[in-house]
Amino acid sequence: MSAKRIAYLGLLLALAVLFGYVESLIPVNLAIPGIKLGLANIVIVAVLYIFTWKEALAVSVLRVVIIGFMFGNLFSIAFGLSGTVLSVISMALLKHSGHFGIVGVSAFGGVMHNIGQLAAAALIVEGFPFLWYLPILMLAGLLAGILIGAVSLPVMKRLPRINDF
Amino acid sequence: MKRNDWILIAVLTLIPAILLTGNIIAAQKIASPCLVITVDGSTFGIYDLNEDRIIDINGKNTCTIKDGEASMTYADCPGQNCVHSAAIGKEGGSIVCLPNRVILKIENAAVTAERPDAVTG
Structure with missing residues (x-):
């Protein structure tokens, strides 16, 4: 990996961390905890398409760890990691299949992200009403994923390709 | 797309x-909350709380269901503890007549413990 790639990835990681912070400044108070847009996933999706799934996984995991140490706690890191790892891996598999566009890949990633977080919650919190949360957070993840995918498309066109390095 | x-x-x-x-x-x-009466450990009967009625329990006790609440209105024992017990409704609870071994109990009481809490981050 060349220094330019590392620098570019570091820049994108910083952007992803910042997106999470910017989003926390927007006071959207929905009745159910865990529903949010996930602006940082624009970066994750972009990295997945510009680089490979390995870089996307690295950036997303580092983002969760950095944000967790800065603003959260060990629980938020555990929830975040389970969601993000499942999301990136499922997006990578879907992209690799070649049958889906960026919006479909991102939508699936959004759903899997919330499923991963719910699974962690079900394991950590005793008596967690998993089946009640599941459909609601699946729909929320789907909607967020579609929006992120739709935004990622024009963003990707403006970002320099990895071939340029 | x-x-x-x-x-x-x-x-x-x-x-x-x-x-x-x-x-x-x-x-x-x-199932909605219902009243279960047991005598000496075995079920005497299951009753709907929404239906006003007077239940005679072997001539020794009388249970009255009124306005969604059940209470013991007669007991042939000297203590009368069960008669003085507060009525029980869909929130749950029980009334016990120890001398006659009669228990009035609400089954499927309106549970509040299943509500999600705010632990998820």
Whole structure:
């Protein structure tokens, strides 16, 4: 990996961390905890398409760890990691299949992200009403994923390709 | 967007929709609170709280269901503890007549423990 790639990835990681912070400044108070847009996933999706799934996984995991140490706690890191790892891996598999566009890949990633977080919650919190949360957070993840995918498309066109390095 | 994307989104909408419908149906199926009377450990009868009635329990006790609440209105024992017990409703609870070994108990009481808490981050 060349220094330019590392620098570019570091820049994108910083952007992803910042997106999470910017989003926390927007006071959207929905009745159910865990529903949010996930602006940082624009970066994750972009990295997945510009680089490979390995870089996307690295950036997303580092983002969760950095944000967790800065603003959260060990629980938020555990929830975040389970969601993000499942999301990136499922997006990578879907992209690799070649049958889906960026919006479909991102939508699936959004759903899997919330499923991963719910699974962690079900394991950590005793008596967690998993089946009640599941459909609601699946729909929320789907909607967020579609929006992120739709935004990622024009963003990707403006970002320099990895071939340029 | 590819055709597959639309199919994927449709499927991902359909699955939670089915789950949500299933949840709502399952929640409605949970039995409403009812009164169970046991005498000497064995079930004497199960009664609907919404139906006003007077139940004679072997001539020794009388249970009255009125306005969704059950109370013991007569006991042939000298203590009368059960008669003085507060009425029990859909929130749960029980009335016990120890001398005659009669227990009035609410089953399927309105549970509040299943509500989600705010631990998830």
